[in-house]
Amino acid sequence: MRKVAVVGAGMTLFRRRLQETGKELSFEATRMALDQAKMEIGDVDAVVHGTAPDAFDGVHMKGEYLLDGSGGTRKPYMRVFTGGGTGVFSAIAGYWHVASGLADVALVVxxxxxxxxxxxPQSVFAHIWDPILDRPLKPNLVWIFAMEMNRYMTVHNIPYEDIARVAVKNKRNAVGHPCAQLADPKITLEDVMNSEIMAWPVRRLDISPPSDGAAAVVLASEEVVKKRKLRDQAAWIKGVGWCIDSTMWTDRDLYFPEYVARAAKMAYRQAKIDRPKQQIDFAEPYDPFDYKELHHLEGLGLADRGKAGLMTREGVTERDGKLPVCPSGGLLGVGNPIAATLGIKIGELYWQLTGQAGKRQIPNEVHTGVCQAWGDLMQYGSVVVMGA
Amino acid sequence: MTFTERTTDARSFRHWPGNVEADYIYTSGIAGERFFRELRDHGRLMGTRCSECGTQWVPPKLFCEECFKEVHDWVELPREGTVGAACIVGVALDGSRLSAPEAWGLVRFAGFRGGFVHRLLVTPDRARAGLRVRAVLKPEGTRTGAITDIRGFSP
Structure with missing residues (x-):
């Protein structure tokens, strides 16, 4: 397989509601990524679009609907969809195009x-359940998260405070992010702990609320990077992995994300990483809920099982800590327009690794980062390791 | 005739009832906002023009699908358009027979990419490609800033 680099990234504001159409948002992010890569649409061989359920935007087949704003017209174009996992998975699909040699430059939007x-959006999540077994009971998605969080806390005896600290860290980290919806320099642990209970033990500030937004990255082959003299702004994709667990959430032990562990194993094998704790400098795990950052750090092998909360309490995961986690501000701080979180996962790895993260730049030198997204029916993980 | 047989009452079979209910509020977007304001307040149909490659778009786009640059310039459409294709609809969405057939067409404008798929306000025998048509708007004051402010296109 050929070497593949990210050579440009862009993203829109993340906001609860934006006036722009989805097409206009896609264009804005894509244009930004192309400008950073010093490319025009004619330089792009193939386009991968990533977007979550059609039911959010309210347009069926929205990959096709968003095509013109995504630069895909009259090109090899596909939409991929793995629920929330799309935030990282679309870049993996873009990677296939370039690594295989079928494309020299691929755009991911x-x-x-x-x-x-x-x-x-919670109202359409009601339709992901089994229509006969579950839906007559009117379940709410937050129930799953509440039970998963409760199971995680119970198995490892984790105090709620250690989980709430993640929300505080990420909302503070997001202060340096120009697109952030949920940044708050003054937020305290008490603010999170005292926020409204949605479904115990999940409080309102444990959750990243709905959002509008778009993000894009440009992927290029090694040859293109050389020819266009993009080496200084290239971050290389070292390994990719993805995995899905059982359809039924009742069939999984909720305290450990096996799907993330397997996806990470696949990505680490390719990236020649056998001691992730020593070899990975920073991480952008998927954090739509504060406990999920901890859950995913354990799945990624960056924390011992049940110990990610302790690492957070000890400051290890702060931007200036030994293992910065979600230096972007994550979904909890920047926002959670599901698939568009590409911009704070792949995008943040890119900007950090190429020294372009501005106020968010990790003070210690970083060479290797990992990002991960989580989705489908809460049982899917996508992982990308990048280096520069 | 096997090929035209239809099941008209699926509920006569054993089933479990369900409903995928969903409710939406859309935004018309930056370009759409201006397009609909012009239509509602001034009765004008507007498009955009790409200053990079010159392509003119209707309905207006904020970006050029051809050269992928941001588009800023606004231009009014010519009064007359041309029917590029037509169809005569006899059966409604629910499968029932329409009391009278409806004419629909793809209306294009000289110098513009795109166009409108809209109702043709003519008898079905006149709804043919090549017909020159103009937009028929609802009266000022009754327009709301929607595609239905255009009643249809007529010669």
Whole structure:
């Protein structure tokens, strides 16, 4: 397989509701990524679009609908969808195009416009359940997260404070992010702990709310990087992995994300990483809920099982800590327009590794980062290791 | 005739009822906002023009699908367009027979990419490609800033 680099990235503001259409948001992010890569649309051989359920934007086949704003017209174009996992998975699909030699330059564009869905995107999540076994009981998605969080806390005897600290860290980290929806320099642990209980033990500030936004990255082969003199702004994709667990959430032991562990194993093998704790300098795990950052750090092998909360309490995962986690501010701080979180996962790895993260730049030198997204029916993990 | 047989009452079979309910509020976007304001307030149909490659778009786009540059320039459409294709609809969405057939067409404008798929306000025998048509708008004051402010296109 050929070497593949990210050579440009872009993203829009993440906001609860934006006036732009999904097409306009896609264009804005894509244009930004192309400008950073010093490329025009004619330089792009193939386009991968990533976007989560059609039911959010309220347009069926929205990959096709968003095509013109994503630069895909009259090119090899595909939409990929792995729920929340799309935030990282679309870049993996873009990687295949270039690594295989089928394309020299691939554009990856992700979009989500959740504000269309009323009264709340949660209402269409009601349709992911089994229509006969579950839906007559009117389950709510937060139930799953609450039970998963409770199981995680119970198995490892983790105090709630250690989980809430993640929300505080990420909302503070996001202060340096120009696109952030949820940044708060003054947020305290008490603010999170005292916020409204949604479904115990999940409080309102443990969750990243719905958002509108788009993000894009440009992927290029080694030859293109050389020819266009992009080496100084290239971050290389070292390994990719993805995995899905059982359809039924009742069939999984909720305290450990096996799907992330397997996806990470696949990515680490390719990246020749056998001691992730020593070899990975920073991480952008998927954090739509604060406990998920901890859960995913354990799945990624960056924390011992049940110990990620302790690492957070000890400051290890702060931006200036030994293992910075979500230096972007993550979904909890920047926002959670599902697939568009590409910009704070792959995008943040890119900007950090090439020294372009501005106020968010990790003070210690970083050479290797890992990002991960989580999705589908809460049982899917996608992992990318990048280096520069 | 096997090939035209239809099941008209699926509920006569054993089933479990369900409903994928969903409700939406869309935004018309940056370009759409201006397009619909022009239509509602001034009765004008507007497009955009790419200053990079010159392509003119209707409905207006904020970006050029051809050269992928941001588009800023606004231009009014010519009064008359041309029917590029037509169809005469006899059966409604629910499968029932329409009381009278409806004419629909793809209306294009000289110098513009795109166009409108809209109702043709003519008898079905006149709905043919090549017909020159103009937009028929709802009266000022009754327009709301929607595609239905255009009643249709007529010669």
């Amino acid at each position: 992700n979009e989500e416009k959740m504000s269309s869905c009323q009264p709340h």
